[in-house]
Amino acid sequence: MTALLEVTGAVRSYSPGVGVRGVTLTVEEGEVHALVGLNGAGKTTLMRLILGMARLRSGDIRIAGTPVARMTGSRWRCVGHMLDRPFAYPELTAQRNMLVAARLRGLPASTAAEAARKALDDAGLGDYAAVRARRLSQGNRQRLGLAVAMLDEPRLLVLDEPTNALDPAGVIDLRERLRRRAARGAGVLVSSHHLDEVARIAHRITVMNRGEIAGTLDPGGTDLERALFDLVLSDDERRNRERV
Numbered sequence: 001m002t003a004l005l006e007v008t009g010a011v012r013s014y015s016p017g018v019g020v021r022g023v024t025l026t027v028e029e030g031e032v033h034a035l036v037g038l039n040g041a042g043k044t045t046l047m048r049l050i051l052g053m054a055r056l057r058s059g060d061i062r063i064a065g066t067p068v069a070r071m072t073g074s075r076w077r078c079v080g081h082m083l084d085r086p087f088a089y090p091e092l093t094a095q096r097n098m099l100v101a102a103r104l105r106g107l108p109a110s111t112a113a114e115a116a117r118k119a120l121d122d123a124g125l126g127d128y129a130a131v132r133a134r135r136l137s138q139g140n141r142q143r144l145g146l147a148v149a150m151l152d153e154p155r156l157l158v159l160d161e162p163t164n165a166l167d168p169a170g171v172i173d174l175r176e177r178l179r180r181r182a183a184r185g186a187g188v189l190v191s192s193h194h195l196d197e198v199a200r201i202a203h204r205i206t207v208m209n210r211g212e213i214a215g216t217l218d219p220g221g222t223d224l225e226r227a228l229f230d231l232v233l234s235d236d237e238r239r240n241r242e243r244v
């Protein structure tokens with residue numbers, strides 16, 4: 001398998017704040033890799049580094065072999081993302097937002113409108129096409145953000161808590177779509193607090209704690225919550241021992 005994403009010793013510190021302290025991980029082609037951890041563990045910060053939204057202090061991040069600092073516009077088009085607050089132009093309708101996203105992805109005007117309409121329908125937003133983004137419910141804004149992220153089959157998807165505002169139908173739909181994307185060869189890095197959901201789609205689950213990787217969970221394992229807390233606790237104890 002080829003690594004679509006390679007993170008090596010990534011460091012970004014904040015004062016005060018944990019940030020990311022030497023994280024190494026990969027996402028391979030066809031893989032759903034989940035990031036879990038308690039609030040403030042560093043999941044979003046790591047994703048911001050991967051997407052070039054924050055600058056690394058040290059370490060290396062490559063997308064399909066290209067260092068993030070050297071990614072060009074056309075290379076970024078192969079990356080779909082949605083961070084904690086789904087992005088949409090509030091004054092534009094859902095349809096217009098999709099159209100803008102399609103054009104930014106590089107789709108020609110001749111196919112962008114049809115692609116935007118199809119993406120809206122696939123996201124269950126067909127009835128909301130003419131509604132301004134600021135008037136959409138939180139869940140539908142999240143659906144719109146996901147539809148934008150997944151437009152035009154990006155090779156790598158980086159999704160931060162993509163299910164937190166979705167209804168059960170939306171959660172199932174996203175799960176199926178991510179599975180299908182991965183089966184077609186896309187790589188997915190997804191963070192979530194919903195361990196049961198993560199276990200259903202992830203090939204690998206990495207646990208972050210206080211900016212570092214504390215270990216991994218077996219997606220096929222039982223009582224993942226317990227396993228997560230055990231890992232976090234033993235990681236905290238190790239740090240306390242090292243501090244004395």
Ligand SMILES: Nc1ncnc2c1ncn2[C@@H]1O[C@H](COP(=O)(O)OP(=O)(O)OP(=O)(O)O)[C@@H](O)[C@H]1O
Nearest residue numbers: 014016017018019038039040041042043044045046
């Ligand atoms: N721009 C920033 N300035 C200061 N501190 C920051 C900044 N960005 C992140 N941090 C700190 O880095 C740590 C990790 O935050 P991050 O949002 O990455 O955690 P998270 O795992 O995504 O948490 P959650 O599950 O609550 O979303 C926190 O202590 C946060 O305060």
